[in-house]
Amino acid sequence: MNGHTTALDDPVGESLRGRHAHLARRLGRAATYLPDVATFAAVSAAPDEAEWADLARLLGRGELADMFSSPATPPTSWEPVFVLDGRQMTWSASSPPRAPHAGPDIEELTAQDIPEMLDLVARTRPGPFWPRTNELGTYLGIRVHGALVAMAGERLRPPGWTEISTVCTAPEARGQGHAARLISTLAARITARNERPFLHVAEVNTGALALYERLGFQTRRHVTFRGFRVA
Structure with missing residues (x-):
């Protein structure tokens, strides 16, 4: 059966780059789903300031950046909305x-x-x-x-x-x-x-x-x- 577990380390990014590419919005290395499909967003493993700026342009000021399980830290000016422990x-x-x-x-x-x-x-x-x-x-x-x-x-x-x-x-x-x-x-x-x-x-x-x-x-x-x- 297919399915290396490393693909699960970044399930949002892997989906947006692969089978959900037709439902994605992309700018540079930042990506997110089309409106009304999902709020999940993805950046690279070590995003720089420019990458966060690209994601901001994709989403728009005041919009939700749902980082799902990504451990990446957004700019300090981005207001935390929710934090939830899960598995x-x-x-x-x-x-x-x-x-x-x-x-x-x-x-x-x-x-x-x-x-x-x-x-x-x-x-x-x-x-x-x-x-x-x-x-x-x-x-x-x-x-x-x-x-x-x-x-x-x-x-x-x-x-x-x-x-x-x-x-x-x-x-x-x-x-x-x-x-x-x-x-x-x-x-x-x-x-x-x-x-x-x-x-x-x-x-x-x-x-x-x-x-x-x-x-x-x-x-x-x-x-x-x-x-x-x-x-």
């Missing part, structure tokens, strides 16, 4: 995807479902999701009585890997195994194309962390998610 987890190569439990049908979500997807994200707050985030990869959902109650999808895509993200379930539908079924189904699809699944989780989200471990994900490294306001 990067990978699917164990020795653990094949587990068969999903029985339950409501899992369907592939399309652009027509975006209003419902945005509503579910607003109610569950799984992390950033914008009107064009679905263009990053495949998103799957579960409906009950016609209403979207759970979803998960593919986000960052460094070489050999696909990130599972936006795992969320409506409060009234929790405890029924929907998240586990969606994650397992996505993982099976990812491994079927000879890639490896990975994901990120905030340390404070202990419930999700326990679920991911039960499903066969292991911690690769601890990370810090950071965002800054461009001066």
Whole structure:
């Protein structure tokens, strides 16, 4: 199975330079996603003043520079917006995807479902999701009585890997195994194309962390998610 772990050291940059290049804005060595796709930005491992200036021009003054897990330090004039401890987890190569439990049908979500997807994200707050985030990869959902109650999808895509993200379930539908079924189904699809699944989780989200471990994900490294306001 493909997927050297070094590609996960800079998952945003690797995605923007590779399979998400068509969704990228670039200036010099700085890059970020198109508006309404994602807020994540990337710089080189040791960015200089000119590179930060390029990123500032890409984003615009007062806009959010979401550095994700990059350890690079922006200019001191950039205002910190958030700092969040988290983990990067990978699917164990020795653990094949587990068969999903029985339950409501899992369907592939399309652009027509975006209003419902945005509503579910607003109610569950799984992390950033914008009107064009679905263009990053495949998103799957579960409906009950016609209403979207759970979803998960593919986000960052460094070489050999696909990130599972936006795992969320409506409060009234929790405890029924929907998240586990969606994650397992996505993982099976990812491994079927000879890639490896990975994901990120905030340390404070202990419930999700326990679920991911039960499903066969292991911690690769601890990370810090950071965002800054461009001066």
